Amino acid sequence: MSSSRSAKPAAPQRLTDRKREAIVRAAVDEFRSAGYEATSMDRIAAAAGVSKRTVYNHFPSKDELFGLTLEHLWESSAGSEDLAYRPDLPLDRQLRQLLMQKLELLGDPSFIDLARVAMAEIIHSPERAQAIVCRMGEKETGVTAWIRAAIADGRLIEVDVDFAGHQLQGLVKSFAFWPQVTLGQPPLAKAERRRVADSAVAMFLGCYARQRADGKA
Template sequence: MTEAASAPATPPTPPVRLTDRKRDAIVQAAIAEFREHGFNGTSMDRVAAAAEVSKRTVYNHFPSKDELFEAILWRLWDQSHAEAEIAFDPARPLRAQLLAVMEHKMALLGDGSFIDLSRVAIAEMMHTPERAQALVARLAEKEEGLPRWIRAAQQAGALRTGVDAHYAAHQLHGLVKSFAFWPQLALGQPPLPADEQQRVLCDAVDMFLGFYAVRPPA
């Protein structure tokens, strides 16, 4: 048997479909338009021109501007949380596990595009509370990773029971966002440098475990 015959064949990389390339071009163009012009100042015509596609193509992929904007937020969210589902491991130190979970959250909060688009979203949702409620509900569904980890730690006896996991997760997120999200969104402060991000994460996790951990965190 020759070397060529014995080597396993490498499967070819599937080509990117034209429709997928157009969808990606629309999303990238829309991100730039929303960041520069805000929600009300962005039109599907502008997005189509920036993406160099027809307006009909934009509507084929996204039936409305609302759906296009939400698709952008979900894409940024999914990119940051692609590896965020970390299962609780009773054999590993609590602190190391929780830091790993929260590092993915920090990656999202440090994304300049996400901050800019969050600013646009909040400004728009202040005028349409029903949209805000729907978006917050969908975000809550996507933020299940940390509550799931907390529940597993409670069941293992590592964290205090009798406390709702979503409530505890919201507390921890709040500790981080007070330094790494709200100042950037409301005051235009730059994203935290890497060393400051780590300091905020470590302090927030230590405060959380100092209150909730059943045994001293390692």
């Protein structure tokens, strides 16, 4: 008999937890497709395959469920950490790596769901969606911090950091965010993400990089 012990199987998920997850998943779909006002707890219960009473046992109100839905999507898409500026590495290599990380985030289904839900709610109730939209914007601060550090290091020309950051994000989002959020297009394949990143890097550094004596940024 082998002395090695087999791994202990994971404890089965409790029924109440499975129901709660089903409710949240159903709420994501309903809020995304119908918006906040048109979505009812009845619809969510039917989509989740549970009773309306079960929904209220987990979530006292639709507003609370909507807030938790946005938080759930936010946490699901918040996995990566921003890359810090490195004075010892070429700018194009750093910026390409940073943009590839951003492109991976923009292709994350949870982030796309979050964007669709929040943007749909902006139309009906801007104040309700304002907080989550601001938090989505926080995911772009890594690019701004990188640009600011590169300017301070003398490797980018003096430029309005916020303007340059939005400009760089726009080069990426026009291919890897807006078509997916507004038109339902699929996320970019890896080769397409590389093409978008390489093009954005070339355009951005062609405009803002200080050239050294050897012609390199």
